[in-house]
Amino acid sequence: MSDQQPIHIVPPVNSLRMVRTLMLVTALCGGLIVAVWQITLPAIAANKKVVLERSVRALIPNAAQIVEYDVSDKGVTPGKGDPAAGVVRFYAAYDKDGKLDAIAAEGGARGYSDTVRVLYGYRQACECIFGIQVTQMRETPGIGDKIITDPAFLKNFEKLDVSLSPDMKSLFNAVKTVKHGTKQFGWEIDAISGATITSKAVGRGINDSAKHLLPLLIPHLEKLGKGEGGREKGKTLGSALSIPFPLPPSLFPSEGETA
Amino acid sequence: MQLRASPHLHSGRDVPTIMRHVVYALLPICGFSVWQYGLSSLALIVTVTLSCLFAERVSNKLSGTVNTLSDWSATITGVLLALTLPPAFPLWMGAVAGLTAVWLGKSLFGGLGHNPFNPALVGRAFVQAAFPTAITTWAPAFTAHRFTEFIPSSLTLPLMQPNDISSWVASNMVDGFTGATPLARWKFEHFVYPVQDMITGAASASTGETSALLLVVCGLYLIARKFMDWRIPVAVVGSALLLALAFRLFGGDEYPPAHLVLLSGGLMLGALFMATDMATSPVSPRAIWAYGAIIGTVTIMIRYFGGLTEGVMYAILFGNALAPLLDKYLQPKVFGARK
Amino acid sequence: MSRSVIQASNMEQLLEGIWEQNPLFVMALGMCPALAVTVSAFNALGMGLATTFVLICSCTLISMLRHFIPKEVRIATYIVIIATFVTLVDYIIQAVSLALYEALGAFIQLIVVNCIILGRVESHAAKNPPLSALVNALGMGIGFTIGLFALGSVREILGAGKLFGISLFGEHFQPWVVMVLPPGGFFVLGLWLLFFAWLAKRKEQRPLIHAGDEAIMALRATTEKGARHGA
Numbered sequence: 001m002s003d004q005q006p007i008h009i010v011p012p013v014n015s016l017r018m019v020r021t022l023m024l025v026t027a028l029c030g031g032l033i034v035a036v037w038q039i040t041l042p043a044i045a046a047n048k049k050v051v052l053e054r055s056v057r058a059l060i061p062n063a064a065q066i067v068e069y070d071v072s073d074k075g076v077t078p079g080k081g082d083p084a085a086g087v088v089r090f091y092a093a094y095d096k097d098g099k100l101d102a103i104a105a106e107g108g109a110r111g112y113s114d115t116v117r118v119l120y121g122y123r124q125a126c127e128c129i130f131g132i133q134v135t136q137m138r139e140t141p142g143i144g145d146k147i148i149t150d151p152a153f154l155k156n157f158e159k160l161d162v163s164l165s166p167d168m169k170s171l172f173n174a175v176k177t178v179k180h181g182t183k184q185f186g187w188e189i190d191a192i193s194g195a196t197i198t199s200k201a202v203g204r205g206i207n208d209s210a211k212h213l214l215p216l217l218i219p220h221l222e223k224l225g226k227g228e229g230g231r232e233k234g235k236t237l238g239s240a241l242s243i244p245f246p247l248p249p250s251l252f253p254s255e256g257e258t259a
Numbered sequence: 260m261q262l263r264a265s266p267h268l269h270s271g272r273d274v275p276t277i278m279r280h281v282v283y284a285l286l287p288i289c290g291f292s293v294w295q296y297g298l299s300s301l302a303l304i305v306t307v308t309l310s311c312l313f314a315e316r317v318s319n320k321l322s323g324t325v326n327t328l329s330d331w332s333a334t335i336t337g338v339l340l341a342l343t344l345p346p347a348f349p350l351w352m353g354a355v356a357g358l359t360a361v362w363l364g365k366s367l368f369g370g371l372g373h374n375p376f377n378p379a380l381v382g383r384a385f386v387q388a389a390f391p392t393a394i395t396t397w398a399p400a401f402t403a404h405r406f407t408e409f410i411p412s413s414l415t416l417p418l419m420q421p422n423d424i425s426s427w428v429a430s431n432m433v434d435g436f437t438g439a440t441p442l443a444r445w446k447f448e449h450f451v452y453p454v455q456d457m458i459t460g461a462a463s464a465s466t467g468e469t470s471a472l473l474l475v476v477c478g479l480y481l482i483a484r485k486f487m488d489w490r491i492p493v494a495v496v497g498s499a500l501l502l503a504l505a506f507r508l509f510g511g512d513e514y515p516p517a518h519l520v521l522l523s524g525g526l527m528l529g530a531l532f533m534a535t536d537m538a539t540s541p542v543s544p545r546a547i548w549a550y551g552a553i554i555g556t557v558t559i560m561i562r563y564f565g566g567l568t569e570g571v572m573y574a575i576l577f578g579n580a581l582a583p584l585l586d587k588y589l590q591p592k593v594f595g596a597r598k
Numbered sequence: 599m600s601r602s603v604i605q606a607s608n609m610e611q612l613l614e615g616i617w618e619q620n621p622l623f624v625m626a627l628g629m630c631p632a633l634a635v636t637v638s639a640f641n642a643l644g645m646g647l648a649t650t651f652v653l654i655c656s657c658t659l660i661s662m663l664r665h666f667i668p669k670e671v672r673i674a675t676y677i678v679i680i681a682t683f684v685t686l687v688d689y690i691i692q693a694v695s696l697a698l699y700e701a702l703g704a705f706i707q708l709i710v711v712n713c714i715i716l717g718r719v720e721s722h723a724a725k726n727p728p729l730s731a732l733v734n735a736l737g738m739g740i741g742f743t744i745g746l747f748a749l750g751s752v753r754e755i756l757g758a759g760k761l762f763g764i765s766l767f768g769e770h771f772q773p774w775v776v777m778v779l780p781p782g783g784f785f786v787l788g789l790w791l792l793f794f795a796w797l798a799k800r801k802e803q804r805p806l807i808h809a810g811d812e813a814i815m816a817l818r819a820t821t822e823k824g825a826r827h828g829a
Contacts, residue, residue, distance in 0.1 A: 014668070018670060021666055021668060021675065025663070025667075025678055025679060029678055029679060029681075032682055033686065036685075037689055040690060040693035043694075044689065044693050047693065047695075047696040048696060140779065143391065181447070194566070367792075388775065388779065389774040390772065391775055418767055419767075419768075419772055420770050420772040421772070
């Protein structure tokens with residue numbers, strides 16, 4: 001410090017200029033984001049639908065039409081936006097005669113490295129799950145990803161018992177993943193040896209979703225299953241997306257009730 | 260002050276001499292495995308060893324150092340590595356394991372003496388992570404035509420999936436062959452393997468870990484000739500045994516009987532021939548005891564509570580990683596010095 | 599460094615980012631996405647292009663605004679601008695390919711904190727005219743993309759036997775599972791770093807070898823002798 005240094009006169013910082021610059025930059029950025037969001041929104045929505053529809057179709061190959069619904073303790077409404085808390089999203093698959101064939105819904109639980117999400121198909125005739133499609137997972141390749149390919153594991157879901165208890169409030173038996181080779185009952189899932197954590201995530205995901213969805217949904221299934229004429233529609237996936245359907249008051253509660 | 264310095268210059272024994280005797284001690288184990296599994300085992304040992312020697316030579320050339328093939332260390336790495344692999348392991352995967360062992364486990368750190376981890380186990384850990392199915396596919400021993408034909412999966416084309424051995428197993432009609440190791444059968448079925456099978460080599464296992472008895476005899480030779488520190492295997496096996504007894508005593512039938520813990524899997528092979536690697540184990544006596552106890556404990560923890568059936572490999576690698584720290588904190592007290 | 603950059607021609611600047619100052623292999627920046635998302639060549643390329651997009655747009659815009667931004671709030675301004683372009687790229691990837699979006703996961707949003715970008719902005723774009731900033735960012739972006747691709751292709755070839763999803767070895771290929779797991783990322787990155795270090799060393803040594811072959815040989819002979827003696 002003994003060196004003689006020229007004294008710099010620091011110009012006073014103009015606060016107004018800083019605020020102004022920041023405001024301008026943020027305004028510019030905000031505008032950019034909103035513009036791009038609006039441009040990409042339809043494409044993103046379409047992409048998401050395609051992905052979802054592909055999974056539902058893989059699950060229920062002979063579905064002629066797939067309709068998106070939400071169900072809560074207030075009743076069934078057409079699927080709209082992201083489901084709020086207490087609302088369960090499901091997909092109703094209709095055959096070509098317009099009769100309700102099956103229900104598909106998505107469940108998720110934490111697996112080994114991330115959430116494992118599975119779409120499961122439900123039929124009322126057997127009160128069972130008849131198949132699953134893994135929609136999201138990041139499990140260890142060669143180990144955890146066997147939940148997609150292992151035939152013995154997938155066999156668990158050909159007729160997985162999810163019947164309701166007599167009071168219709170809960171599952172009669174919770175869906176449970178058991179240690180490899182110890183499956184005894186129809187509601188149990190035989191885990192893949194070496195991939196127990198992932199197998200359990202699948203079971204938990206299905207159980208958590210089904211125990212909410214089915215007690216809410218089953219009282220309304222009759223109405224959903226009506227034939228061509230009286231069928232009420234939610235949002236149809238895929239090509240029929242743009243066709244609007246009138247919503248009769250019988251199924252969907254009035255706006256006052258929902259609010 | 261007791262120091263297990265390497266190399267043991269004081270007794271006129273240099274590294275190559277010690278290494279050569281380790282190879283002698285491993286020969287009976289190799290011979291036994293060839294007698295059990297025939298051509299496949301022989302080819303596996305030769306392939307892995309040659310790939311290690313090749314890797315060592317290439318490293319010498321690239322780094323411009325002297326030829327280190329003559330110090331026998333690459334040979335030992337190769338033989339030990341082959342002994343930890345399953346007998347039906349495809350030869351090309353064995354070669355991958357050998358190259359990884361020397362390059363990743365040793366050369367990159369600067370060659371013999373500079374490697375923090377046992378090279379053979381680095382090679383095995385790599386192929387276990389790369390080929391998890393092949394490394395847990397076991398083949399029956401003592402098949403009728405073992406000296407005239409290979410186990411089909413041994414001769415798999417490079418980069419390809421192992422040939423299916425189920426029809427070969429069926430055609431050899433091995434009674435009661437389940438394809439699961441004693442440890443796996445305990446873990447999944449709570450089945451206690453007969454002691455006799457684990458000593459005579461009838462149990463499914465890696466090429467060189469089938470007979471705990473033979474391993475102990477060969478290890479004793481090295482200990483008797485003072486080529487190996489007896490404390491390490493004693494600490495490893497002792498801590499594993501104590502823990503196994505304690506769990507069995509207080510935990511009951513949930514936990515395997517102690518003899519199963521000692522005789523099955525790679526505990527003996529690891530304790531005698533891998534944990535004792537001079538470059539990767541501590542030097543001072545107190546640190547050695549701690550090192551062995553850590554390996555034994557981690558082995559038991561992995562076997563009992565982990566997802567894997569066998570934990571010796573990771574336990575030793577873990578011990579290797581701690582070895583320098585143990586040496587630092589458990590140094591012998593210098594006489595008259597204050598802490 | 600900035601002085602030499604200012605003097606260098608555009609072409610040289612471009613090449614510098616791609617080769618001599620390669621962000622991944624020479625400067626070792628941006629390691630987080632490099633290890634996390636390079637399980638396939640497609641993912642690596644997607645991540646590289648997304649980063650390049652953010653890099654180019656942020657650098658150019660900041661270079662244009664460099665006289666207006668007071669230095670007291672420059673970092674805040676830079677972050678706002680970078681975050682904006684990351685948000686844009688987030689939407690664009692979702693619109694282009696949802697599969698890629700799922701595969702890249704949180705690492706798209708994490709481009710915000712990629713040190714290559716803030717580093718380029720602070721050390722180059724804030725001091726140079728837009729064209730120079732753009733060229734520099736483009737070079738770095740290409741360099742980063744090449745780096746990611748080098749990792750991703752090796753990991754996909756060994757880990758799945760494929761390149762861009764096209765099978766290379768037939769259906770019986772044995773995948774090296776470790777290559778698509780995190781350790782595989784470290785192994786392959788380490789090998790590439792080794793390769794680049796070796797190249798650099800060779801380049802350094804070459805004139806030396808021509809100058810004094812004999813000296814080196816003599817030196818080597820002595821060290822060999824010493825090593826043998828020591829053993």
